[in-house]
Amino acid sequence: MADKKLGNYLDEFEDIPGTLIFNTVRSRQGFNLNQFCMSLMKEENRKAFKANEAEYLKQWNLTDAQFKAVINRDWTGMMQEGGNIYFLAKLFSTDGHSFQHVAAIMTGSTQEEYAKMMLDGGRNPKGNRSKSNPSL
């Protein structure tokens, strides 16, 4: 980043653990993936996708990594390839899943464990604020 101020702006997020910030660069990277997800807002497209996922995905020019992540429902992989959670929501809604279901998968816990953590007040921010200073 040529602009020092912008560089610092983005760097501050990079220090936050377990978090991908959907910035303009990731938005470019994930454009086709996110547009595929958007297409699932129409019932006829949901039907076509469910009937033959690989065939439906051909028209969206996904990268190999994006294609594999979608087929395997690798949510973290989709995010790393530029997917945004609100776009991916169209895909997991098509599958009949909730935000909590997918959040649990991304944290590596079962849905029961994750739901219990939320009922107990959620994930404590202590120790989850900074990669460079895990004691925060």
Next chain:
Amino acid sequence: MAKIIAGVTTSHVPAIAAAIDLKKQEMPYWQPIFKGYEFSKKWMAEQKPDVIILIYNDHASAFDATIFPTFAIGCADEFLPADEGWGRRPVPKLKGHSDMACHIAQKLILDEFDMTVVNRMDVDHGLTVPMNLLFGDLGPDEEWPCRVIPFPINVVQYPPPTGKRCYDMGKALRRAVESYPEDLKVIVFGTGGMSHQLQGTRAGLINKEWDTRFLDGLTKDPVGLTKIPHSEYVRETGSEGIEMVMWLAMRGALNDDVKEVYRFYHVPCSNTALGHIILENK
């Protein structure tokens, strides 16, 4: 002259939409959440607003990945609930206030807030959930009791507008409303928040202390809140906690001195710390 009488903030968790549409309101998980809005519904029924200006974010529903408008305003006569992947929600279509929205759009642009004017869009859970929480569970054949001007702010693609920019925009929004000639009662909603992170290994983060300070500040020290950088929202309240900048847009549209009429905070609502506050202009 149109007048802003009050402001409302509330989370707009999509699971609330599912709970309403699947009639789960009396289940033990949901009962305390809906109970938290009983006062609010009574209060709203007494206010009888003519127009709600509803500040929310579109969650990749009306706007796909081709465009991310920072500040937008819906100027159409009506807006349909969006199909977010499971069909359109069974809620009334919104009746807009085209004339007032066009007036506000023009005034804001001339006041140097460069609005995106939207003449057709569907509205997603970010807008329909707050309507349900404050007006009840109306079906698709019923009507909301007032007009609604949808006011989407981008918080999906970074950077979203700063909290200060949102607050200043709220001030301009008030000037725009108060220059509208018709005597209309207006309530401004700022929605989204509070702590929540929907992605990555840190999903489920909740920071009750920070949220409580934000609620306190919203009433008494909004200018102090405008100094919070984006990185603090994300670090302290999760990647989707950034939605709270939209609360500052609402707050900017109110008087400096406001009366906090009601507050509700509840954990959890799905992945989210649900926050809700009602502020009346003194």
